[in-house]
Amino acid sequence: MMICDEVQCGMGRTGKMFAYQQYGIQPDIVTMAKGIGNGIVVGAFAAKTDVAKALVPGDHGTTFGGNPLASAAVVAVNRIFKEKNILENVNRVGEYLGKKLEEIAAGSKVAKEARGMGLMRGLECDAPVGEICAKALDKGLLLLTAGTNVIRFVPPLVIKEEHVDQMAEILTEVLKEFE
Structure with missing residues (x-):
């Protein structure tokens, strides 16, 4: 079963x-x-x-x-x-989010691997993700952890690409503080 x-x-x-x-x-x-x-x-x-x-x-x-x-x-x-074609948005923006997270991982000494599908993603890091999330919150970005080394991304299903861009800008800035 x-x-x-x-x-x-x-x-x-x-x-x-x-x-x-x-x-x-x-x-x-x-x-x-x-x-x-x-x-x-x-x-x-x-x-x-x-x-x-x-x-x-x-x-x-x-x-x-x-x-x-x-x-x-x-x-x-x-x-x-x-x-409202919610699944269409999830697939389009989810793919965009995945690419942004891959770009962040490729350009960071702290972020190691982007993974996931749709709007359920993770970014594995070599720095304490709790501290990363706290610093991101200070800059207006709410992030969650998944375990001790993964930042979890589960945004609203109606998120737009511009919101992903805002997240990526803040997260990139925060990750640089941990290099």
């Missing part, structure tokens, strides 16, 4: 609706939350028919199940994804 946890990487974050689709696999169960409600607390569990038939009352429960408000949010998010 394959279970794919799409809580963080689902809803278009990697350039496909679900990250597992990037790999051509078909999970038996998919878990979802966060992005499916765009800020409204909601979670979902989807299973193939044969797996779902094996579940009986009490086998599965949720604290974030679909109350009417949360369910309406999920419907609205899906409608907006289609109407």
Whole structure:
């Protein structure tokens, strides 16, 4: 049995609706939350028919199940994804972000490797990323860490190239302070 946890990487974050689709696999169960409600607390569990038939009352429960408000949010998010071509933006700007991070890595003595897909990216560094993120915040750029040596990039799915340029300018300036 394959279970794919799409809580963080689902809803278009990697350039496909679900990250597992990037790999051509078909999970038996998919878990979802966060992005499916765009800020409204909601979670979902989807299973193939044969797996779902094996579940009986009490086998599965949720604290974030679909109350009417949360369910309406999920419907609205899906409608907006289609109407506003969100995946198109994720793929276009995600590719742009990836190239910018590769340029930063190539021109830095501190940044080592850019990786990721869509708008879920990372930049591996040889300097303390917590300190890098703190200095970036002082300059107006909010960054997150992933472990001790990776800066994590998970911007809003509606980000524009100009925002990526602003980020790259500030980050390049901050990284130079650690060389």
